[in-house]
Structure formats: structure tokens, C-alpha cells
Amino acid sequence: MKLHFLGTGSSFPTAKRGVSSLALQLDDGCVWLFDCGEGTQIQVQKSGVTGQRITAIFITHLHGDHLFGLPGLLCTISSQLGEEEAAKRVVEIYGPQGIQRFINTALLISCSPLLFRFKVHELVPAPQQYPQDFDDWQLGDGEPHHTPTHPNQLPGSSVTPVADEEGNLHWPLVDSEGWCVRAGWIHHRVPTFGFVLAEKERPGTLDLTKLTALGLKPGPVCRELKAGRSVVTESGRQVRPEEVLGPRIPGRTLVILGDTSDASPLAHLTQECDVVVHEATHGDALADKAAQYGHSTPAGAVKFAKKIGAKLLLLNHFSQRYTLADSQDGEESVSVLEVEGQQAASGSNLKVLCSHDLFVYEVPARPRTL
């Protein structure tokens, strides 16, 4: 499982650094994309990510540097998919309310046919997520907006928040064999979400030598044993799963956040996490500016990462004022932010790294336990 950082800059893309996008390549080869700023499809081409394998897209919020690359990316994926593969593919798109209006308007105005089908699942923000001036944008008038449907669109869902006993909110998104994905809200200038991706624990590896010695042949019995059910050999011996299965494979937890000045409303969703991706738009010297625009400094990101028991904090969404870490031009570079983060984390077990465009992080497996 690998995280591919496609764009790690904020606000506007440059030739050297793209705007927000991050691809999670799963163990089965599928790719989940998080945010899709302008130029993401170019970054995908430069990376080791196979765009045609994107099956789900999660958008944290609707600012342009996280969104404007989406219609073009969808069109390009379509043009690269084989017809047979496309006919089977349904791309699931998750994002804040309003995203459907943007996607459909862009695809319909441009008369863009798609070979695959797609669904848009809109996350309905909680009232506390709206800034005071939101109505100025004339999008919160409460009137249902008639968005024509794309010919390849299947009905999506409207995901409303679920409250726990303490009133903490989450938005349930995916509950599949392998994953549970929930969104939580985080503070920013517009309704913004973070995603908590909990990989489910999987049964251990089958010991084929033991299996054969017991007189079993690989095949349907494997599925039974992996599902936790005993099987009976031809000679009538009952074989229990724990006799032939190795230790169970623990799931990992990833937290991927959008822009935020404070992600704490999401913290209740996990008490431990392998890696958290958190923005650090500005350094400590610009902490006031960061707060004013709903952004974080490395120290703020570290505070949150500690709160959720993260082992690794990967920073992204750097102001274009910070040059690339290896830049020779003597200006303030992203390295400054990395040092600030590491200083804030010193004395703890938290590791802090700045990401950069095309940086790949392989999420390590957790130790297996019996």
C-alpha cells in the first residue's frame, strides 16, 4: 500500500509543484484519489500511479486548488480505459454538497462522454461548518438545485452526519470487505472534511504444507478456513482454522485531511493511526496568517497528530512562498517547515516529514499477532 503525493503546493500550480492531490494505491492495485487540483492528470502521468485504476475519488473541500482538475481527470481516464474495463467500472466520488453541481455542469457543458459510469456521494455539512459569509455565495439558499444528470451517471447518495453519544459527528462512506472509511469535519473557511481510512483485520496466511499434510487440497476449503469456519478432511478429521492459518494480519489506519486550522472535531474517530497527512501551509513566523486563512503551521499539525496517536505525520499543502527543499536559490524552503515540525514533535515517538511532488510513501505492515 503506497501513498503517492501528486501535488503538495497550495493555492495555484507551478511548473515545479502541483496543487493538492494524493493517490493511495491499495494492495489490490486499485487507486483512491484524495483531492484533484488543476493539473492533477499531468502529475498522475509523471507518477507511478495508473490513472485507469482510480476507482474512488475523495474531495476534502470545494476550493479550486483541490477541485478544478477533476473534470479533466475524469475525461482523460475515460479516454485511456479499454472498453471492456470501462463497461465494468463505476467510479465513486465523495465530496461536500455542491460537488455534483460542479462535476455535472463541467461535463455537460463540455459535452464530455465517459466510457465508465460514476456516482457522486455528497456529504451534507453540519451547520457549524458554514462560515458566516457563506450565503454571499448564493449556494446556501436551501432551494434544491436542478442539476441535469450525465448520461453515465448512476444515482449517488446524500450522506448526512451521524452523531455518537457525545454528539461527535462522522459521515459513514465506505464499509467494504477490506475497508471502513469515515469522514469527519475539520475547521476551515468553507465546509471541509478529513477522511479516516481503517483497513480491516484480515485472516492470516494459510500454511499450505500443513494443509496438505492434513490431507486437504487448496481450493474451496481455503475460503472456509479463512472465513473462520472449520472443515472436515476426507478421512473425517475436523480441521480448525487456527491449525493452518498464520497470525491474523492487522489493519492499518490512515488519516488524510483537507485544509484546516484545527482538525480536532475529527479526532474522536481514531485513537491510533499509522500515518496522518496534514497540511502545513505556513511556518511559525506566519502563524497569524495561517490562522486567518484557516490553515496550519507544522506545530499545529504535530499537535493534532499526537492527539490521534499517529506514528508518522506527513505534511503537505505548502504555500508557494516556500521553495522546494532542494532549491539552491537561497530562499526559504520547505525544509524550514520540516524542521519546525520535527522540533514540535521532539521527545515524542511521532516522526514528521514534509512530502514533495511525486514522493511515494509505502505504508508498512503492522506486526502480526496471534
Place this chain on the structure above:
Amino acid sequence: MKLHFLGTGSSFPTAKRGVSSLALQLDDGCVWLFDCGEGTQIQVQKSGVTGQRITAIFITHLHGDHLFGLPGLLCTISSQLGEEEAAKRVVEIYGPQGIQRFINTALLISCSPLLFRFKVHELVPAPQQYPQDFDDWQLGDGEPHHTPTHPNQLPGSSVTPVADEEGNLHWPLVDSEGWCVRAGWIHHRVPTFGFVLAEKERPGTLDLTKLTALGLKPGPVCRELKAGRSVVTESGRQVRPEEVLGPRIPGRTLVILGDTSDASPLAHLTQECDVVVHEATHGDALADKAAQYGHSTPAGAVKFAKKIGAKLLLLNHFSQRYTLADSQDGEESVSVLEVEGQQAASGSNLKVLCSHDLFVYEVPARPRTL
């Protein structure tokens, strides 16, 4: 006056070649942009074009590779403009009906403030411009669509076609001191326009030595003389404009087209032209494919360029199957298209060149005549 080719590829952008965009840098420093595919703002940064000087944007048609970079470009220009300059700036945007819905949806959904103001002028296509399947896109239902207005938006216009005595159509767009810009329709899969930019003839240069010898001082009299009116010296002598003005400076004509399989419906708009920018998506070997998708080959572009008496034909919008001309990888390159165009033009006075990303063409002045 310079043409900056920002993106010369078709369909999708790559790290090596952007999609459609072309900047015309006028003699007064203003920049007019033609088409704005995804990544145009990155190409602007790489080029010698000052994005903050863009005062008008012309979109030929609404396919994504000509349009999807527009919201991001507007946001980035705004972030780079000084407050004082921005307060005076009104960006005029011209494009086919529907463009306003796209721009406003993108800017409003993303809560994008702009420092400058803008107007959108929608060109209403003629009935013959609509393909048979256009209604499938649910945009031609005749119902006026309610598009909320951006806080910085001034009312634009709806430009309907004007017919001449023969029934030929044009859309009048700009009639300023320096320019007359008209659009004409051209054949493509969706309503598509080309733009005919006629620079107006200007008065010749004032001969300051003669002016002084006659007892006149530079100042308001210059404006009078340049406007073609005589002035009187303090001693009572009448000075006629032709006594102190050099030969008049002839205007140039540029034709900039969108995607097309046949631009002849626009040909009536000019009988002579300094430079025409015409697409050549495919080479002769793929002429059938070009026609099927509403595109041209170099030979088709040459045919049109001859029809309008062009001196120079600059080709663009190359299929990404054609590698860059200087590519070393042995695949079919854009050079093939240039050779085909030059062969089709051989024996005529027409010059043919393939453009490439960041290619700059300085439009020469015409010889002055008395």
C-alpha cells in the same frame, strides 16, 4: 504584437505539451487569451506572458481541453494583481452560450473571491451549429437557466449572429479605437467559433522637428492632428495633418480558429490576413479519423488559409500521438504535419509552420503607405 503559443496539444495535457491556449500580446502591453485548457496558468508562468495583463479572454468552444483551465486562471490572476490595478480592471470573457454557467458554477462552488471585475459575453450559436445529439446533453432545453451571479460580475451581453446580404453570419464582439473583432462559425462536433481580429489603420508618426519648425509645441495639437483635424499656429498659419504626419500605419488581420473540420463558413469575414492559426489534429494518414471527430489535417488547414489570402499559417492542436518535433524517440513527430502542410502549400505564397508550446511569433508590421 506577439502570439505566444501556450498549449499546442489536443485532448489532454502532458508534462511536455499543454492543451489549447494562445496569448496575443498587443502593442499596448495588454494580453488577449484564446482558449484556456487545463494547466494554462502553468504555461503562462513558463512563458513571457504577464498573466496580470490579460484583459480579454476568447473561448472558441466548450470542450474541456479549451475550457477547464479558465476558473483556476481567473483565481490566480486575481491573487497576483495589485489591489489598485485590480480595482480598475474589467476582464471581458467571450465564449459560446453556456460558458457563463460553467464559469459561475466553478467560481461560486469554490467560494472564489476575485479582486477584479469581469463580464461574460455569450455568443448565441446559429441553429446549423448544433449537432443532432446536442439535446442529449440536456443543455439545449430552451429553458433559461438560473445562474447565480458572482459578486464581482458585471452584466455581460448575449451576442446574436448578424447576417449579411448573402446570409453569411458573424458575431460582432469588439469595436474599439484599435480593433474590430468579429467571430464566425466553423464546423466542429459542438458549436465552435473562430475570431477575426482586424487591427485598425492608425495615423502616421508625428514629425516633431517639422512641428517645432512650424511653431507648434507637442501637446493637445498632436491629438488634433492625429485625429485628422487641422490646427492653427500662434502666428495664424493653418497646419494640415498631412504636413506633419508620416504615412498611415496599416492594420494587420489575424484569424484565430477553434477546432474545425471546415472553417469555410467564416471565410467571408476576411479576404486577406497576416496570419491564421488553424488546427491540424491529425496527419493525412488519419484524414478519415480527423473528419469523423470534426478535426483537420494540414492539407485542410492550407486549403482554408489560401481561401482567406493568408500569408502565414500556424498550425496547432496536435494529437498527442505526434511527439514533439525535436523528439529523439523515433516516433511520428509534429514535423510530419509541418511537411504535409508545406507540401500542400507549395507553389503558393503561403508559408506554413507548426507551432509548439512556448513558441513566440512576432507579427510583423505591414509596409506603410502614403
